[in-house]
Amino acid sequence: MAEHYSSFEPKGTRWLLQRLTAAFLVVVLAYHFMLLHFINHAADITFAGTQVRMSQLGYFLTMVLFLIAGTFHGVNGVYNALVNQGLDGTQKTVVKWLLIVAGTLLIVQGIRVAVAMTGLF
Amino acid sequence: MSQSYDRGLIEDFGRWQEFSAGMWAWIFHKFTGWVLIGYLFTHIAVLSTATVDGATYTQTLQGLESLLLVRFLEVGLLAVAAFHILNGIRLLFVDLGVGLEAQDKAFYAALITTAAITVASIPTFLMGAF
Numbered sequence: 179m180a181e182h183y184s185s186f187e188p189k190g191t192r193w194l195l196q197r198l199t200a201a202f203l204v205v206v207l208a209y210h211f212m213l214l215h216f217i218n219h220a221a222d223i224t225f226a227g228t229q230v231r232m233s234q235l236g237y238f239l240t241m242v243l244f245l246i247a248g249t250f251h252g253v254n255g256v257y258n259a260l261v262n263q264g265l266d267g268t269q270k271t272v273v274k275w276l277l278i279v280a281g282t283l284l285i286v287q288g289i290r291v292a293v294a295m296t297g298l299f
Numbered sequence: 300m301s302q303s304y305d306r307g308l309i310e311d312f313g314r315w316q317e318f319s320a321g322m323w324a325w326i327f328h329k330f331t332g333w334v335l336i337g338y339l340f341t342h343i344a345v346l347s348t349a350t351v352d353g354a355t356y357t358q359t360l361q362g363l364e365s366l367l368l369v370r371f372l373e374v375g376l377l378a379v380a381a382f383h384i385l386n387g388i389r390l391l392f393v394d395l396g397v398g399l400e401a402q403d404k405a406f407y408a409a410l411i412t413t414a415a416i417t418v419a420s421i422p423t424f425l426m427g428a429f
Contacts, residue, residue, distance in 0.1 A: 197391060201391060204384050219427075221426075224353075225349065225354070228349070252339055255332045256333070295349050
């Protein structure tokens, strides 16, 4: 066995961001599950309760950051997985742009939803 | 430092019986990752009912929660998320070069902890479903 083995070698910005978002998501995803399934049960969630949470600036910003980090980590992960499977050439370029567009749309729609949840607009 | 490691063709699932702990960890991490990004798109789609009005949002969420299938899917989602988190922590340590000699033990620990969290969560997820 190699002294140090990893599937990934440090390769710049996307490599680093995948790990930084991972460290952030470990904490926030666990918090999200705890808050919305164990402290507040999903079956009891109402718009009024969501509005109270989303009206707190810190919570709102955490959730928007959670959305952006989750989308980047997931979409970049899908891209890496497909490249690992041998995606190449024109297909690679097409898939890359499809993922960028899908990820951007998800973030835009997620922010629209987050703003609607505040009930302010 | 790093050197190449011949893992063989992991894509050839016909030789799954020869797979090592690391190969199973790789497969499970990929699988749970695909599920989580798929769920994120679905999650935002459902929550988009908040852009209609508050009553539609509440009715949609409570309507979904009244379905037993959704409660079981939530247990599955927790299992997937818990494994991806725990194995992800293991991968971060690997990238930092920490605990390399215990990678397989850490993978087994992630599996056992995921199973324990999942089983322990079942009463909470199924509460009021029957």
